[in-house]
Amino acid sequence: MMPQWTPYLVGLPLLGFLLSGLLGLLWPRYRRWEIGIGVLAVSVVALAFLLALGLFVGLPQEELPLRVVLYQWIASGDFAAPIAFRLDTLSLWMTLIVTGVGALIHLYSIGYMRGDAGYWRYFAYLNLFIAAMLLLVLADNLLLLFLGWEGVGLCSYLLIGHWYADREKAFAARKAFVVNRIGDFAFLIGLLWLFREVGSLDLGVVLDRAGAIESTALGAIGMLLFLGATGKSAQIPLYVWLPDAMAGPTPVSALIHAATMVTAGVYLLARLSPLYVLSPGVLGLIALIGALTALLAATMALVQTDIKKVLAYSTISQLGLMFLGAGVGAFSAAIFHVFTHAFSKALLFLGAGSVIHALEGEQDIRRMGGLSRHMPLTYCTFLLGALALAGLPPLAGFFSKDMMLTAALGSGHEVLWFLGLVSSLLTTLYMGRLLVLVFHGAPRAPAVSRAHEAPAVMRLPLVGLAVGAVAAGWIGWPDLLGHGAWNWIGRWLSDSTADLEHGLSLGLEALSIALSVTVAVGGLWMAFRLWGRAGLEADHMLQRRLGGLYALWQSGYRVEAIYERLFVRPLLQGSAAPLRWSERYIAGGLIGLASRSAFFIGSGIRRLQTGLLSLYALVMLIGALGLLAWFLWRSL
């Protein structure tokens, strides 16, 4: 496979977007031709996936990285940013995830969105989303990466606000975009700073010269870019948009959470890992933020009653784990987790979508229950996804999570490792709770009895993803087995990421793995016991036992209220009055000064116009005399 095909990876979905968008916009009859729209959208992404697969198979690992330059994009002075793509193990791997999982989600959407008035719009945006994400992943230049970075933000905005008639959903979309923009602001400054230090934004140059950057500047750049990543990847402090982003159609949530957008932050850290390993302080902070996010989000996931919100907080928590992994220097493990998580989370979201679809839009898990009898396939796949996410061996999630936790232990961050372990436990608890409350027990709403399995076009992706959720982890066995010989993914990615090596003793690693397995099994057992017996009552019991803590989790640690009071209100409301004042008295005063002085001078001069003819004549005479005197004076 020729690397020259790389631009088509981005070009194909972009073409799909343009075709769907323009045809739908200008030709109303096209909007109702759902089959055509759906097939077009799916086929471009599928083609991109095949292309990526071809590149993956056809390019020997030794030839990577490759650089494919299209043309000069922005150039002025000594700044130049070409439209150029970088093919290396990392970007190729991410491309596979994005297009593969993305294609399945596209396929699922054909069924899910049937009959929707904005069908064409939806698929156009979905294609654009893939295109932007591929651009982000493949960009050889950080400014081009920023184009994709903002592009996925825009697409998430448009898709979250897909059902825009609902003001709340529209607001959720705006919130997602603006919060992302705050991160992007930091990212932008980081890029500026990086350019000032390095003199280029080409990845090759940046990574080469990273060592030459002065350490404080390097730390600042790392922090700023990381802040950008927290925006995209929904980490503390910028995670608040993600739970609200559930307002979009469920496949969109799957796309945002599994394959695109939120993984961008992790990708960025891995991409710039040679830069990050040079500033251990920043790495430590990243690990801390990741661990905290993982823990806090997991606690919040435990108390949600909306099926999609549980999954949303679960995503934040899992992303936290990935940041923890990246923070302790296990970048490839973090990317590995992106991979496994993509399958399980996409599967869970699509399964949730099927459930919501079957229950005619019901999303409250308190009004579900006993669905396993009506939707056996959905149940089976959902179960596999949940178990994989919970980290039950030998399903996919176990391997990647374990790789990150052992790295955390190995790097000497015992506390963070412990936090990760606790959030793993919480993960098993809320996944178990979700599974039980949705599929087991007695139906708690009449709609459940009418539930039925989704059409084949929606079932097929579920099966595909379930296979991934089971088997995706087998490409990265822990070092304990075969001393890393079976860790194919680690070797593949190590060309692109600068992992820190930790000499972890086999004993400790075995201990860590054993603890992980124990936690997974024990947590699931606990969850099934607790919610399987008491059902919803277990929630109430927890609420009684935990009291204030439970309320705190329910309120999301009141973060939104705190932000509102600390930042939004002082900035917006607080500034309004002084600004109005200055508009009125400073700016308005200056213009008033100008106009009033004109009127003042005018009224002064007006008084000279007495209308007295003889006075005018007198003044004329005086003037004539003056002129006469002037001429006489000159002639003297």
Add this chain to the structure above:
Amino acid sequence: MQVVLFGICALLAIVGAVGVITARNPVYSALFLVLNFFSLAGLYLSLEAQFLAVTQVIVYAGAIVVLFLFVIMLLNLRPEDLPRFRLDRTGPLVVLLSLGLLLGVGMGIWSLLGASFPQDPQAQAVGTVESLGRALFGRYLVGFEVVAVLLLVAMIGSVMLAKRRFQ
């Protein structure tokens, strides 16, 4: 001969001018004005500008002053309507300024005071009808035509102004 003519006419012109200013009744003013105009015509004669002297009598004394008199009669002002002098505040200043003007102009022409007129026949023939006619219908033909149009316009304008009530 010229000296006598100049002396008499200059004196009469000044008397006429003073009369115009001081006479209380505008009719008297107009009559003094006639005196002034006639004596100016005399002065023109003494300068060998015969054509202008005649025109002066016809246009100014004949037409303009008559027009003044017509208007005065037409308005039929009562004595108490007649505006007075304005000597109260600005009077002294005006007199002073006018004297200043005289002084200034006098200084300006100081160097010319003693100049005597050329006596060759060509110079004396400047004011003849022939010489003036050649100038008017030669070099100044355009100006002459324009003045004709101006008079027409003035005529129309004054008819319009006098006809309607003026708002």
Add this chain to the structure above:
Amino acid sequence: MVPAGGYLLVSALLFSLGVMGVLLRRSAIVMFMCVEMMLNAVNLSLVAFSRLLGDPTGQVLVFFVMCVAAAEVSVGLALVIALFRNRESIDVDQIRLLRG
């Protein structure tokens, strides 16, 4: 022979008297007469210069001045009539239409 200066002085004197008249009198008609007098004073000096220089241009100018004066008087007096009809007065101090 009277030198040119004599004529010029008379002209200057007449002009000054005319100025005085315009400024001292309040009757619009008399002011007008004084303006005519000023024009005449200028005419006199023009003729004197014309004679002095032996050039008819000065006298042509006087001719034009006379024509313009005739036009001016006809319009001006028409204005005075119109004014009097409206205001019942020809006192210029009471007419302040030009006040800003």
Add this chain to the structure above:
Amino acid sequence: MLPVQFPLSTLIALPWLGALLVALLRRTSGARLVAQVTSLLALLWTAYVWVRFRPELSGGLQLVERFGPWIAGFDVSYYLAIDGLSVPFLLMGAVLGLGVIWAADPRQYALLLLLEGALFGAFLAVDLVLFYVFFELTLLPAFFLILLSGREEAGPIALRFLLYTMVGSLLLLLAILYVGVEAGRAFNNGVFAADWIRLIREYGPDLPTQRWLLLIFALAFMIKAGLVPLHAWLPDAYAEGPAVLVGLSKLGVYGLLRWGAPLFPNAWAELAPWGALLGAVSVLYGGLLAWSERDMRRLVAYGSIAHMGMLFVGLAATSREAWQGVVWLAVVSTWIVAGLLLLLQDLERRSGGHRHPEAYGGWAGVLPLHAVAFGLLLLGFIGLPGLAGFVGEWLILLGAFRSELLGSTLYVWGAAFGLVLAAAYMLRLWERLFWGELRNRPSGPGIRLLIPALLPVLLLLFGIGMGASYWLRRSEAQIGYLIQWRAEKAEQLGSDSRVERFLPAPAIPDLEGKTVP
């Protein structure tokens, strides 16, 4: 052929002839046809000039048309030329003119065409006095256009606009006369000098003189540009007046680039931090006010003040990248803001005159083309990468971040934060207008031909956004020359660093712990 021989004069004459023809035509349909064809021809002619322009030449002027002197005894001539600096602005004027005229009311045609011609003139003039003449010539059509908007407050607003800009202009005139006389004494045998090339090459006053002259120039141009705190005319005028005013305000930016910086290099270096401070303040001030503004056209106007602040940060940064960014952001921002104002005007008419976004809702479904056009302009406005607005913003921030003149990067932080604010208020506007339940269904007729009129802008939005280097190359050489020339001349007159500061730079610490000496 005469037009080919004098392409620049043709560019000015074309709209003016059109204006004359429109004024003579009684029938509206005929006038519309003439105005539309004229604006299209002006755009095509600009393209012709664009093709004849050779971007790689720096320092020199091209397609020179010089007749004169104008006034006997003064070396002031009718002197037109193009260079890399004016060509983008010409394009701006032509595209703006097309959009505004196609979407205009018939009674505005003549004035708009007059304004377009004068705008071209101001961008083409390389004689200081001629520039001033065209600069002022734009004012009267603008005044009458605001008056024509027909709202009750239009009169006072137009008058305030006129008076305020006149204050700056009169001071500018005095400064121009001073410069001309002094420069004439310095190198032109005492004859008043106004030739751009000779002025910037040979006229070098001492620092105190430069300082006051630059302050006056900057005051006039800042009033024109609407920079905080001199912006008070702008929101009202944008809200009531025609969208073409947006292009007018860019004359301020152009004036500073063409005349301000090269004429007064040392004072420029000295005052640059203050310019950047005002710029950053404008960004935040405009952004926050836009957030709390309820009238939608005023909201966009405040947003444009924020853009203007960004432009001034770039101006102050005084580097090749920053000025390239300034030129192209000025051009693009004009199109975007004018396009948004036109769209809002259209929506206002369709809704029966509602000016508050609360009266709208869900219009994306009924006016999809409007929604797409508005959305694209909005995204360009908030600087989404890939669209044209980002190119300028990025280059400005890049240049300012590295600028040695500014001494602090905090201006950049402030300016960049404006992008966050912009996203917040613009998306809220979008949400109120186009999303939500359908409210107040559009009824009245909108602006005819609005979408076709905006089509060039939308295409350029992508064209410049994705193929920026082609466009940037047009202005690269000349701007590089200006930057280099300014630095050399400043060195020659007393280097930037050795300038004894009359105004200390604002005491803004840098994040890296450096403070300005």
